[in-house]
Amino acid sequence: MANLHCRAFFLLLLLVAVCAQADSSGPGVELFKEGKQLLLESEELLTSANTAIQLSNELRKSLIENRRKALNSNPSENQSTLNLIQSLRNEANQQRSQAKQYEGFAIEKFKNGLHQLFPDWLNSQQPFVGSTNPAHNQLAITAHNTLEQSVHPNVPRTQTQRSDASENLSMTLGAESPGSQQPINDINTETTQLSRNKQFAGAIVGINSEGQNTHLIPLHSLHEWNLLLANTEGQKITQASIEFSGHMPGHVHGLPTQPRITNELSPGVYKIEGVKFQMSGWWVIDLNITANGVSDTLRFNLQL
Amino acid sequence: MRSLPHIQLCLAILRFFIVSFICFESAAQSTNANQTLYAFTQADIDYLKQFSLSALPPPPSKTNAVADSIVAAKLGHKLFFDTRLSANNKIACASCHQPQKHFTDGLSQSTGLSRLRRNAPSIFPALYGPWKYWDGRKDSLWAQAITPLLDEHEQGLSAKEVADVIATHYADDYSEIFDAKHIQQFENDPTDNDFAITILVNISKAIMAYERQLSLAPSPFDQFVDQLSQNADKTSLENTLSLQQIKGLRLFFGKANCVSCHNGPLFTNFEFHNIGAPEFDTNNVDLGRYDAIESLPADQFNCLSKWSDAKKEDCLELTYLKKQGKELVGAFKTPSLRNVSATAPYMHAGQFATLEAVVAHYNKPTPPVFVRDQHPFRPHFDIMPLNLSESEQQELIAFLNSLTSPIPSYDSWWQTP
Numbered sequence: 001m002a003n004l005h006c007r008a009f010f011l012l013l014l015l016v017a018v019c020a021q022a023d024s025s026g027p028g029v030e031l032f033k034e035g036k037q038l039l040l041e042s043e044e045l046l047t048s049a050n051t052a053i054q055l056s057n058e059l060r061k062s063l064i065e066n067r068r069k070a071l072n073s074n075p076s077e078n079q080s081t082l083n084l085i086q087s088l089r090n091e092a093n094q095q096r097s098q099a100k101q102y103e104g105f106a107i108e109k110f111k112n113g114l115h116q117l118f119p120d121w122l123n124s125q126q127p128f129v130g131s132t133n134p135a136h137n138q139l140a141i142t143a144h145n146t147l148e149q150s151v152h153p154n155v156p157r158t159q160t161q162r163s164d165a166s167e168n169l170s171m172t173l174g175a176e177s178p179g180s181q182q183p184i185n186d187i188n189t190e191t192t193q194l195s196r197n198k199q200f201a202g203a204i205v206g207i208n209s210e211g212q213n214t215h216l217i218p219l220h221s222l223h224e225w226n227l228l229l230a231n232t233e234g235q236k237i238t239q240a241s242i243e244f245s246g247h248m249p250g251h252v253h254g255l256p257t258q259p260r261i262t263n264e265l266s267p268g269v270y271k272i273e274g275v276k277f278q279m280s281g282w283w284v285i286d287l288n289i290t291a292n293g294v295s296d297t298l299r300f301n302l303q304l
Numbered sequence: 305m306r307s308l309p310h311i312q313l314c315l316a317i318l319r320f321f322i323v324s325f326i327c328f329e330s331a332a333q334s335t336n337a338n339q340t341l342y343a344f345t346q347a348d349i350d351y352l353k354q355f356s357l358s359a360l361p362p363p364p365s366k367t368n369a370v371a372d373s374i375v376a377a378k379l380g381h382k383l384f385f386d387t388r389l390s391a392n393n394k395i396a397c398a399s400c401h402q403p404q405k406h407f408t409d410g411l412s413q414s415t416g417l418s419r420l421r422r423n424a425p426s427i428f429p430a431l432y433g434p435w436k437y438w439d440g441r442k443d444s445l446w447a448q449a450i451t452p453l454l455d456e457h458e459q460g461l462s463a464k465e466v467a468d469v470i471a472t473h474y475a476d477d478y479s480e481i482f483d484a485k486h487i488q489q490f491e492n493d494p495t496d497n498d499f500a501i502t503i504l505v506n507i508s509k510a511i512m513a514y515e516r517q518l519s520l521a522p523s524p525f526d527q528f529v530d531q532l533s534q535n536a537d538k539t540s541l542e543n544t545l546s547l548q549q550i551k552g553l554r555l556f557f558g559k560a561n562c563v564s565c566h567n568g569p570l571f572t573n574f575e576f577h578n579i580g581a582p583e584f585d586t587n588n589v590d591l592g593r594y595d596a597i598e599s600l601p602a603d604q605f606n607c608l609s610k611w612s613d614a615k616k617e618d619c620l621e622l623t624y625l626k627k628q629g630k631e632l633v634g635a636f637k638t639p640s641l642r643n644v645s646a647t648a649p650y651m652h653a654g655q656f657a658t659l660e661a662v663v664a665h666y667n668k669p670t671p672p673v674f675v676r677d678q679h680p681f682r683p684h685f686d687i688m689p690l691n692l693s694e695s696e697q698q699e700l701i702a703f704l705n706s707l708t709s710p711i712p713s714y715d716s717w718w719q720t721p
Contacts, residue, residue, distance in 0.1 A: 254629050273620070
């Protein structure tokens with residue numbers, strides 16, 4: 001009798017173990033776990049960096065106090081405090097850049113995780129590129145006076161400067177030739193991003209007129225995108241309400257149409273219709289997502 | 305000293321040679337400079353080809369089933385010039401859209417039965433672009449054609465009165481293209497507005513079919529671009545565009561940056577901007593695009609309406625209409641610069657009488673006026689000062705003159721039928 005119970009218990013354990021295995025072997029879940037782990041580590045690094053900075057600030061304050069009171073006029077001790085402050089700062093900077101690096105790795109993990117989670121919807125993803133293919137039947141070339149600048153001085157100016165004859169030797173006309181603008185440095189134009197508060201990981205895919213995935217975005221032409229959405233656990237986000245907005249930094253205009261999410265084609269796969277870009281350049285697309293009481297913003301930088 | 309006169313003579317001769325040498329050199333240099341002005345690289349030529357009339361695709365027509373029908377165009381041609389289609393029997397479409405004036409009327413604000421608020425645009429560029437009128441309040445040319453017929457300031461008829469005219473004078477022509485029973489239905493029950501509107505919509509589609517038969521002959525600019533593509537010699541190039549016009553061309557596409565909005569074969573990007581054109585009446589400011597986005601979705605004759613022949617998926621511009629954006633206040637559609645020299649006055653209410661005034665405005669623009677109780681937001685201002693010199697302004701205007709196409713004398717569509 002006891003033997004039977006033992007065997008039954010053993011079988012139950014085995015069953016539970018198998019079930020647990022099955023749970024964790026869902027598509028992409030491993031990758032999401034690793035990504036989440038990296039995010040946690042990144043956060044820890046940032047916290048540690050902040051602590052180091054705080055400490056160095058305290059030390060600096062006490063050093064200044066001491067100097068003021070002329071208590072500690074021992075130069076070698078001052079110097080060692082200064083060295084400590086500097087090393088703390090260096091360490092903090094290093095930790096911050098490492099945190100950023102980890103975040104980059106995490107996004108890479110999420111990207112691959114999304115590929116596994118949505119195998120029918122995503123293929124190899126490249127950053128979007130503006131296409132001036134004449135087959136897209138464009139009538140206009142640019143949208144407006146691109147000398148208009150209303151940027152904060154910190155925004156890199158490469159995008160807002162026109163190429164003129166001296167820079168573009170193949171043209172004598174001083175016109176801005178589309179596609180000749182230098183891409184912004186240090187701007188991540190990946191089509192998979194993490195949301196601002198790290199709640200969602202999303203990928204955007206362009207859809208061409210044959211209904212296939214593309215990274216070539218036509219200018220002056222209404223087209224569609226698909227958005228694939230999951231949380232950082234690797235679960236698809238369904239029935240989210242999403243708002244689409246976009247603008248060009250430093251330009252006084254937004255998008256020429258109002259794109260909308262029209263349909264959820266499959267759990268976590270959303271169709272965005274009515275997208276149109278009236279000019280090439282640096283676009284910032286913001287998707288405000290609300291799902292299961294959680295709200296967050298996915299931001300994509302596009303160099304079209 | 306005795307040798308002085310000799311020295312003076314030698315010096316004089318030397319001076320003469322030096323001065324003439326300098327003059328010759330600078331003349332040679334300026335001729336060289338002029339020669340370089342006519343020199344375009346292959347990249348330039350490929351760029352300029354995008355602005356030629358030959359780069360224009362056929363105009364869109366999804367909402368109009370008879371858009372390409374010649375029979376419908378012939379009916380539309382007659383209707384376009386028919387003054388019986390007005391309350392006082394004196395006004396036709398052609399009254400404000402006169403072929404000899406490139407389908408404008410030379411007035412600041414057109415006058416039908418009474419004075420209108422806006423300047424009459426030309427017809428050919430209106431074939432293109434998703435939105436018609438200065439504020440883009442109609443999304444097809446037939447929906448636009450209906451409006452003056454029913455507008456109290458223009459032709460001032462009702463749908464029933466239009467249907468009456470058609471039933472009386474055009475019953476046969478109508479029945480050739482559309483269903484003859486429309487006329488019968490209307491005559492049997494003139495009070496049913498739907499029958500009247502059916503006829504109204506159909507004849508407007510015929511008018512649109514007529515307008516699609518209009519075409520522009522190549523302007524000197526188009527000829528120039530053709531010559532460049534064929535590697536013509538410098539003399540033919542100089543005969544097509546003068547030096548002043550070439551300088552203006554280089555300003556247009558370069559320093560003055562007009563091309564940033566006036567681009568494409570029709571020299572317009574069809575977008576809406578506020579360039580600070582002076583407000584005609586500050587007691588009744590013109591909100592432009594901002595007003596139009598209110599009326600467009602509910603418009604009786606828009607792309608998604610039952611009168612349109614388009615499918616829902618052909619009406620994406622309307623479905624995804626941009627309704628937000630403070631830049632829409634006081635914003636008007638970039639007009640085409642084709643034939644601009646021949647279609648004064650300029651701007652949405654004809655505020656500028658000459659191109660000199662227009663260029664002067666762009667040169668040192670005044671921002672749009674902000675009337676607090678009428679403007680929902682402070683209007684945006686989409687242009688930067690050009691700061692061109694007097695001669696540069698003249699050069700720009702000279703270039704704009706080169707965009708005028710000759711009015712075809714052989715094309716029957718441009719004549720009264």
